[in-house]
Amino acid sequence: MAEGRLKAEDRQFIPITFTLNGRAQEIQVEPHELLIDVIRNRFGFTGTKRSCDVQVCGACTVLVDGQPVSSCTYLAFEALGHDVLTIEGLAKNGKLHPLQEAFIEHGGLQCGFCTPGMILAAKSLLEQNANPTREEIIHFMEGNICRCTGYKKILESIQAAAKTLRQQSSGV
Amino acid sequence: MATKSSFTIVGKAARRVEGIEKVTGQAKFTVDLTIPGMLEGKVARSPYPHALVESIDTTRAEKLPGVVAVLTRADVKDINPYFGHCLRDRPLIALDRVRYVGEPVAAVAAVDALTAQEALSLVEVKYKELPVMATFDDSLTPGAPILHPDIQGEGAYHELKKLQAEIQTNVCHHEHIEEGDVGTGFAESDRIFEDVFEFPMVYHYTMEPHAAIAKVDANGITVWSSCAHPFVVRAELALIFEQPLSKVQVLVPYVGGAYGGKSYTKIEPLVVALARKAGQPVRLEQSVPESMLTNRRHSARVWIKTGVKRDGTLVAREAKVLLDTGAYADNGPRVARRAATRIHGPYRIGNYNIDALAVYTNTCPAGSFRSIGGPQSIWALESHMDIMAEQLGIDPLEFRLKNLLKRGDIVKSGAKPMDADLLSDLKQVAVKLDWKGSAKRRTGSGVGLAVGVTDSEAVPVSTAIVRLLADGSVVLMSGSTEVGQGTRTVLCQIAAEELSVALEKVTMHSTDTNVTPFDRSTGASRSTTVMGTAVRAAAADLRAQLIEIGAEILKAKPEQIVLKDGEIIAGEYRIGYTKALHTYFGMPGGELIGRGYCRPGGGMSPIYPLFWETGLGGADVEVDVETGEIKLNRFVGLADVGKAINPPQCEGQDEGAAMMGIGHTLFESLIYDKGQPLNPNLVDYRVPSFRNLPAVFDTILVENQDGPGPHGAKGMGETGIVSPAPAIGNALARATGVRIRELPLTPERVWRALRDKSSK
Numbered sequence: 001m002a003e004g005r006l007k008a009e010d011r012q013f014i015p016i017t018f019t020l021n022g023r024a025q026e027i028q029v030e031p032h033e034l035l036i037d038v039i040r041n042r043f044g045f046t047g048t049k050r051s052c053d054v055q056v057c058g059a060c061t062v063l064v065d066g067q068p069v070s071s072c073t074y075l076a077f078e079a080l081g082h083d084v085l086t087i088e089g090l091a092k093n094g095k096l097h098p099l100q101e102a103f104i105e106h107g108g109l110q111c112g113f114c115t116p117g118m119i120l121a122a123k124s125l126l127e128q129n130a131n132p133t134r135e136e137i138i139h140f141m142e143g144n145i146c147r148c149t150g151y152k153k154i155l156e157s158i159q160a161a162a163k164t165l166r167q168q169s170s171g172v
Numbered sequence: 173m174a175t176k177s178s179f180t181i182v183g184k185a186a187r188r189v190e191g192i193e194k195v196t197g198q199a200k201f202t203v204d205l206t207i208p209g210m211l212e213g214k215v216a217r218s219p220y221p222h223a224l225v226e227s228i229d230t231t232r233a234e235k236l237p238g239v240v241a242v243l244t245r246a247d248v249k250d251i252n253p254y255f256g257h258c259l260r261d262r263p264l265i266a267l268d269r270v271r272y273v274g275e276p277v278a279a280v281a282a283v284d285a286l287t288a289q290e291a292l293s294l295v296e297v298k299y300k301e302l303p304v305m306a307t308f309d310d311s312l313t314p315g316a317p318i319l320h321p322d323i324q325g326e327g328a329y330h331e332l333k334k335l336q337a338e339i340q341t342n343v344c345h346h347e348h349i350e351e352g353d354v355g356t357g358f359a360e361s362d363r364i365f366e367d368v369f370e371f372p373m374v375y376h377y378t379m380e381p382h383a384a385i386a387k388v389d390a391n392g393i394t395v396w397s398s399c400a401h402p403f404v405v406r407a408e409l410a411l412i413f414e415q416p417l418s419k420v421q422v423l424v425p426y427v428g429g430a431y432g433g434k435s436y437t438k439i440e441p442l443v444v445a446l447a448r449k450a451g452q453p454v455r456l457e458q459s460v461p462e463s464m465l466t467n468r469r470h471s472a473r474v475w476i477k478t479g480v481k482r483d484g485t486l487v488a489r490e491a492k493v494l495l496d497t498g499a500y501a502d503n504g505p506r507v508a509r510r511a512a513t514r515i516h517g518p519y520r521i522g523n524y525n526i527d528a529l530a531v532y533t534n535t536c537p538a539g540s541f542r543s544i545g546g547p548q549s550i551w552a553l554e555s556h557m558d559i560m561a562e563q564l565g566i567d568p569l570e571f572r573l574k575n576l577l578k579r580g581d582i583v584k585s586g587a588k589p590m591d592a593d594l595l596s597d598l599k600q601v602a603v604k605l606d607w608k609g610s611a612k613r614r615t616g617s618g619v620g621l622a623v624g625v626t627d628s629e630a631v632p633v634s635t636a637i638v639r640l641l642a643d644g645s646v647v648l649m650s651g652s653t654e655v656g657q658g659t660r661t662v663l664c665q666i667a668a669e670e671l672s673v674a675l676e677k678v679t680m681h682s683t684d685t686n687v688t689p690f691d692r693s694t695g696a697s698r699s700t701t702v703m704g705t706a707v708r709a710a711a712a713d714l715r716a717q718l719i720e721i722g723a724e725i726l727k728a729k730p731e732q733i734v735l736k737d738g739e740i741i742a743g744e745y746r747i748g749y750t751k752a753l754h755t756y757f758g759m760p761g762g763e764l765i766g767r768g769y770c771r772p773g774g775g776m777s778p779i780y781p782l783f784w785e786t787g788l789g790g791a792d793v794e795v796d797v798e799t800g801e802i803k804l805n806r807f808v809g810l811a812d813v814g815k816a817i818n819p820p821q822c823e824g825q826d827e828g829a830a831m832m833g834i835g836h837t838l839f840e841s842l843i844y845d846k847g848q849p850l851n852p853n854l855v856d857y858r859v860p861s862f863r864n865l866p867a868v869f870d871t872i873l874v875e876n877q878d879g880p881g882p883h884g885a886k887g888m889g890e891t892g893i894v895s896p897a898p899a900i901g902n903a904l905a906r907a908t909g910v911r912i913r914e915l916p917l918t919p920e921r922v923w924r925a926l927r928d929k930s931s932k
Contacts, residue, residue, distance in 0.1 A: 040204075045197065046197065046200065046201075046203075046204035047196070047197015047198070047199075048197070049201075049203075049379070049380070049428070050203065050457075051379045051380070051381070051460060051854075052460050052853075052854040053459060053460065054853065054854060054855055056854045056855060057379060057854060059379055086197065087195075087196065087197035088196065088197045090196070091196055096192070096195065096196070099195075100192075100195035100196065103191075103195050104187055104188060104191035104192065104195055105187065106820075107188075107820045107821065107823070107824045109188070109191065109194050109195065109656075110656030110657065110658065110824060110825075110828065111378075111379070111380070111426070111427065111428050111429045111430075111655060111656025112190070112193075112194030112195075112199050112426060112428070112656065113201065113378075113379040113380045113428030113429060114379055115194050115195055116195075116197050119195060137862075138862045138863055138865060139862075139863075141862045142861055142862050142863055144861075144862075145379070145859060145860075145861055146379075147376075147377055147378065147379055147429050147431070147828075147832070147859065148429060148656045148824075148828045149824055149827060149828050149831075150824070150827030150828040150829075150830060150831035150832075150865075150869070151827075151831065151860075151861075151862050151864075151865045152827050152865060152869045153820075153823075153824055153827065155862070155865065
């Protein structure tokens with residue numbers, strides 16, 4: 001790795017097009033570049049957080065075609081042709097998503113470092129399962145660590161948001 | 173200051189003031205900032221636990237295109253390279269030797285992180301290995317090599333009567349407390365019990381690793397840091413780089429978790445030295461493995477001996493707490509001091525003789541971690557209490573109730589008497605656990621209790637400024653760091669209540685030491701109590717000015733004035749704050765400034781401690797006898813908070829603390845082998861995840877409005893971490909008959925203990 005730094009003329013660039021927070025993007029990436037670095041450094045979407053670097057903590061979670069992925073271990077060129085959503089793309093026209101509202105209302109966040117990834121993972125869960133049981137939430141959210149809250153208030157936030165979303169979709 | 177019986181903002185479930193920023197990704201942490209001209213820093217670290225640094229050759233690294241500066245010991249000769257708020261024992265970069273794996277030896281600043289990383293491999297360091305003191309047993313062996321023959325004196329923030337560095341013995345601090353006569357006490361005892369407990373090294377895992385950006389120019393030093401104690405960092409940087417405090421600016425963006433791991437000074441001196449050499453701003457963003465080798469909790473061995481009467485009355489206690497403080501003192505001396513009081517515990521016991529030693533070893537420096545010295549001492553004390561109760565044939569709840577201090581009882585001479593109702597607190601926890609019904613449980617299932625009481629080390633010094641702007645909005649300037657605990661919301665609530673304005677009117681920004689007034693630190697559960705007092709005083713000062721101005725405008729006597737909902741009212745006459753300001757200044761501008769100081773004897777009692785922080789716990793466990801796995805059916809936490817300024821935030825603090833405690837109880841352990849860390853990464857070091865959530869997780873907040881803080885508040889948020897280990901250990905013993913004296917209670921350890929018991 002250390003000796004692997006390429007001379008300028010040997011560097012490769014891969015052109016990719018993908019969608020980021022609803023907008024089409026066309027960029028050149030190097031084969032080794034990680035999605036997290038592209039999102040943070042090139043687009044300035046710093047809500048995607050780096051922590052463990054080994055796909056354990058979930059702080060860097062983004063949604064690719066609606067599925068949660070750890071952007072710290074996802075090569076940027078693989079985003080080719082996909083739809084990537086970061087936390088910055090969740091609120092629409094200044095209106096918070098019900099999950100964002102619920103996390104504030106129910107104390108589902110403290111330091112806020114895990115929060116973007118936590119909310120995006122929960123969004124994916126609720127899109128797949130509008131009425132998850134406690135056990136289903138715990139199982140799905142296992143890949144997102146929070147060191148502050150003790151998880152109880154995050155669980156309650158997700159349950160509250162699920163209820164709001166169900167009410168919205170049934171037009172109540 | 174107005175005496176309040178009813179509140180409009182305090183005590184309510186106010187929404188977190190920075191909530192929207194944090195759920196939208198707008199909240200900026202240090203790692204999210206970019207400063208013009210900023211370089212990336214990387215650090216070459218020692219691979220050896222103890223070695224002489226014979227030579228460092230940076231020639232090849234410096235020639236790599238993109239490298240701007242390589243910092244080594246050669247670059248710190250014109251400054252005071254040592255730091256440490258207790259003992260100035262730590263060079264910002266290795267000088268003659270390295271004392272732990274991970275110690276910075278050289279640092280590179282380059283145009284990007286990859287270039288800086290590659291340059292590290294081109295730094296050539298020759299080491300000569302020295303004998304390794306891997307544990308405190310090695311360090312305390314007579315004739316062991318001395319790790320610190322060269323300490324540069326005391327730091328400015330140890331706040332101990334005297335530091336008792338026994339440098340010639342590798343003991344960095346020895347805390348001793350005694351009262352009565354233990355010899356007589358043991359002679360008068362019917363039974364004497366003696367136990368030894370072990371507590372592992374654990375890591376904070378702040379999800380945002382340590383990070384700092386530094387800039388050095390004609391204006392002095394500017395540092396953006398993910399730190400909890402910016403004013404201590406400022407003081408230490410001023411000393412190291414020989415600058416006046418006014419030329420050292422520390423800014424603190426949002427902090428992605430702290431828990432003590434970002435207390436005091438950590439990587440800031442190194443980053444400033446690197447930026448100084450580079451002549452450009454430099455950012456150092458550590459990885460989690462690097463931060464795991466930056467700071468940790470003290471591992472401990474606790475020997476405890478107690479003399480008891482047949483009826484369960486405690487008579488005498490001897491204890492010795494050995495704390496592994498690692499390569500540098502950091503907060504070790506203060507940790508030792510707290511560990512000593514905490515092993516004494518909240519029980520009536522007149523004769524005691526206690527020693528706590530912080531001992532240097534060749535491992536990562538240990539420092540503050542949520543309730544310093546608490547989990548180590550109280551794991552031992554509360555397990556020991558249950559062991560004694562069982563041997564005496566007394567119910568552990570009754571045994572505790574018999575000996576617990578009542579409100580007003582003396583804990584130890586010269587200290588504040590007990591200020592909580594521990595007996596009723598404990599009974600509440602027992603009721604939640606169905607303690608009475610638990611006697612009939614089947615094998616493999618049981619409940620356990622623990623009482624955690626700690627002497628808050630909160631230093632009572634904070635200052636605050638509250639500004640009423642011309643449009644009636646309020647800016648609160650306070651140096652408390654928002655690390656997630658919700659201090660910004662709580663302080664804004666306190667200010668809004670005092671000023672009789674809506675919470676939305678009050679804004680508190682992050683700390684910038686050039687404009688934010690002094691605060692001792694964020695930690696020790698002190699912000700609501702101490703800074704809250706300063707904020708309330710500042711708001712009260714402003715309130716008094718509003719009353720005076722209102723009286724003048726409304727032609728009333730000050731005592732006739734009432735402030736309500738942003739208006740000054742005198743009988744039937746009233747004027748809004750905005751209009752009053754315009755009238756007073758004669759223009760649509762101007763502002764009123766309130767100031768508040770909190771200091772010993774001025775707004776806060778000089779008697780130590782400010783309050784006794786309580787964190788009681790109860791665990792209901794299910795043990796899988798086939799695998800040794802412990803499952804939590806229920807965990808009950810109780811905290812006496814005096815007055816909950818924001819009840820849901822208090823619950824969140826207590827739940828988070830309990831979950832951290834569950835982590836070090838069940839699996840967390842940073843493991844070293846001969847000075848080499850074996851699991852410094854998040855794959856091999858596991859922290860609690862959703863699946864560790866107890867099936868039922870209760871938090872009880874006790875509010876008697878009797879604390880020293882605003883509206884009777886007292887500190888909380890730390891002591892919730894101390895009870896899980898002994899409560900779960902006690903529940904395990906009651907469920908299975910197996911008593912384990914070493915954490916963590918991994919399935920393997922439990923399974924082996926069960927096997928050993930059944931083979932007997």
